[in-house]
Amino acid sequence: MTNEHHTPAGAALTGLVLEIFRLNGRLLAEGDRLMAGTGLTSARWQVMGAIHFASKPQTVSWLARNMGLTRQAVQRVVNDLEGEGLVAFQENPAHRRAQLVTLTQKGQAAYAGADQRQVPWANDLAEGFDAAELEQALELLRGIRDRLEAVRG
């Protein structure tokens, strides 16, 4: 596997990787545009989503692992959100330092408002695409990520 040329799959994967970089940028820009005026951004929406979808209040470290980001990145966003009253910290009986993060009422309202924008946006953008094909692509990307994470943490 140390040839100097890409295999067909290697070439396709490289193209896919470059497309992911481009699409990522586009999607972040689109998300920021979509959330303009709500006080939220793509990054904040994602963090609040992770809090929202957790079955119970979780620590920053847990959220970071769940999102595939570093503790520090999530911590900074969470601290910002806390400063704006969108999330709050709860005492964690299991760990004195690692507090649990929850959405405040204001945070829940903001997240619901964001969702009201995201749902029609996603439905519109998905119009014309085949759901099964989207699912298939999602599975493929998951497989790639699993493989990346299997090699090294």
Add this chain to the structure above:
Amino acid sequence: MTNEHHTPAGAALTGLVLEIFRLNGRLLAEGDRLMAGTGLTSARWQVMGAIHFASKPQTVSWLARNMGLTRQAVQRVVNDLEGEGLVAFQENPAHRRAQLVTLTQKGQAAYAGADQRQVPWANDLAEGFDAAELEQALELLRGIRDRLEAVRG
């Protein structure tokens, strides 16, 4: 299209978007790890790749459009690369301010070295995946990006 719930395709697309965010982070980290010791990073490798694959020397603005980034982001990276002697500016007969960017010999060597690492990495990661399936996913992502760019610049 302003329902309060996702359509099947809308839900699949939303999952795909979140997976793209995660995979993007993973891939950037992997790229930085892969290039460790070469003096390059994922971002620099991408910019140098855009210069390398252009049929002729291009301006920073052209490169930015080609990569789906802002002028300013690419400009900063290019300036850094120029500071390290990896790229050089050429006079542009067609535009006094907008100079053309080229890889120096040192830059070409660095890019070739990076490629020697990227090729086996991509081939290894692609092992076990179907090239046609990877191509199909790539086409789908391109379609989504086209649609995003069609709506607004």
Add this chain to the structure above:
DNA sequence: TCCTAATTGACAACATACTGTCAATACTCA
């Protein structure tokens, strides 16, 4: 119990990308 290792939050430094603004330059068309 006690030593060691892993986890966690805090802090600092940095890389990468964004927006906004400005002046210089190029382009278009009346």
Add this chain to the structure above:
DNA sequence: TGAGTATTGACAGTATGTTGTCAATTAGGA
């Protein structure tokens, strides 16, 4: 030709993510 528009690079400010380091805390094994 000349006025208005678009593009471009430069600069500043900000958001988001990284790595590295440190101390506090927790967990696990001898």
